[in-house]
Amino acid sequence: MNPMQRNALECQAISEAFLSLHEQDGFTRLPPSSLLHDSVPMSFVMSAGLIQVENDLDKIVAETGGKFAFTQPCFRHFDMKQVGEDPTRLSLFHMSAAFHIGCSKRETVLPRLWRFLTETLGLEKDRLWVTYLDDEEFGRDEASYQCWKTLGVEEGRLVGLDQNHCFWRQRSLGQIASDGKKCGPHTEVFYERPEVSCPSCESVERAIGSCRCGRFVEISNSLFIENYIADDGSLIPADTVFAECVVGLERSAMILQGVSTVYQTSRFREWHQHIGKLLHPPLSIEQKNSLNIAFDHLSAFVKLTNDGAPAPGKGGRKYIMRRLVRDAMNQVQQCGLDTTFLLEVLLKDHHPTALERLQEECVRFNRYVQPINDNARCVNHDGK
Template identity: 25%
Template sequence: MQSDHIRSIFLNFFGERDHLAMPEGPLVSDDETLLFTNAGMVQFKPYFVGEQQPPRPRLMTTQRCVRTVDVDNIGHTTRHGTSFEMLGSFSFRDYYKIESMAWALELLTGGFGMDRERLWVTVLRGDEETVTLWRKLGVAPQRIQRLGPEDNFWSMGVADGPSGPTTEIFYDRGERYGRDGGPEVNSERFLEVWNLVFLGDHLVDTGMGCDRMAMVLQDVPHLQAIDVVAPLLAEVRRLTGRDDEPVAHRIITDHLRTGLLMIEHGVTPANGGRGYVLRRLLRRAIYQLHRLGTGGCSLGRLTGHPVIEREELVFERTLRSGSKLLHRELSRGRLEAGTVFKLHDTHGFPVDLTQEIAAEAGVPIDRAGFDALMSEQRERSRLRSERPARG
């Protein structure tokens, strides 16, 4: 089932249940406490906290999101991506738990044709009300797992933002993806496809990852193999001319996809804020290409995008100037704080990338010492800016 079809089935299902389709919110969030929209409900925060009234009690959206909290997992797991499409349904003081849970089962097994016996759910430990409701809906007790707040409590991640307990629905992709035991044991085999958040007072926020649903329904091994990403992955493989580096190919593909999305929404590479997130992703992709022996503004040629070409030109100079120092120090078995700072300050190596390269080589870095040096530099800059001008 293609991604467009997955989206249409979702929106038709909730449209038939009186949900109003809302326009996609901005990727660059209006909320100043967020760098990017990281969930479908972000644009509805004023409704959830009671600052504004929604146009209807039931809403639905499709929303492109960016999350980089799991960036180190990209390519190493099958399920992580730095950008994705979230399909969402929302209730504002209308229906609550039983309706949202029943509709989730109906859509998954009916609309998407999933085997009910391969669905598992998790609930927040202590939330026996939700356990009872799942059992009333026919979910077998052995496929309901109680987990802690690190797994089953959701927060928007901003001050005064909505938060609440969740119940999540997982699909068993089969033994080729690892051992049995449910999502508590194996989150690669048991893939989360839908998250239902109960915010109290009949406030419901649900999010279904369209990309993850495509993984399941297209029966592909990882996110970069779904229909909307696979052509880019094929271009990256063609660019490198290699078939022996699947993790690197997936990192490059993921970061390039997200980078293009950010640029489309007006973000440009910079040393801070949103621009730094973009720069970090592009430079991680460029480094992987460099490691595979592919350079010369390859991503710029592939995309035809001047922003990416400029970033490649700058960072390839950085790689040439800083790599000798980096690899000489790596050969000594440790990266001291001063070296890490010099790589960052003189050669333009983002500290996160230095840390990743060092980790690949099994070499520790003095991150605390680097942070202290950065604080000292910022303090010197502050004092200089506050010094009265002469004359």
């Protein structure tokens, strides 16, 4: 792939490439689930298939033979506080996922993934790092380690991490958990951006394992679920094993488009152009972070509304929708912008229902909540 083709790739194109590659290998393409899945009545779908797939597993396996792939929007309310600080994290994001029920062999997953990353997307091999399980209690995932070496990954770029980083435990109780809490090792692929300087990253292991500076960006994760955890904590072989491979679309797009944060990808480009007419550069770091949070929350609000989420209110999903709006409004006001005017500029042409609900909540917010900046609502529309 030449640089011009690579830089033009957006999330939809990356998703299509992932799904097409798996279809060529015998996977059935499935539609995504609504973010308002019945299995999470108080919240929204948070992962690529782990809950919604489990509850319809028999039907899906019968229709697909156990090999299927799809792209799923995900929303994690518990990530909202990390948005803005972490240049790679969004509360609403998309993952392309491929499942193989009944098989957990590494050679059925990792070669295809490596081909997708290095050939289809054209990522430089000398910027890719791979983690695998190497844990005192659970031992070393030798199968993943050897498979990556066979694919040509240099030993120095294979990073062994403990169970806190490379061992997955099931927390939901769907159909696939009928014989216990499934678990197993997973292996991740990270893309290094050496242009990001961070004094806290004293080593690759530390940077990959804990630092959120954005130098090492996790773009893919492959799970091999082969056991379940008994009541005494021991591992017992599972009756139904499976493999899952996921790729983060916004993070991949960020890398391919050559921008420094997920908030600068094409998904938010039009909104940034509108903001550029209201705020005069250069923007402060605080203003940039505030806009990142506001854009993330407004984008999530629009998607959730379009999927059928309730209007902001009290309890459950309504409360999450209220948090999205009010946190976004706080950030907008900290930038010295008029909230009502900004919402009209960003949303009036494409999202009338979301805009109406946002405006109603904005009225309640300004009426009953003490604003952070008493003068923020009185600024002119040009941001002065």
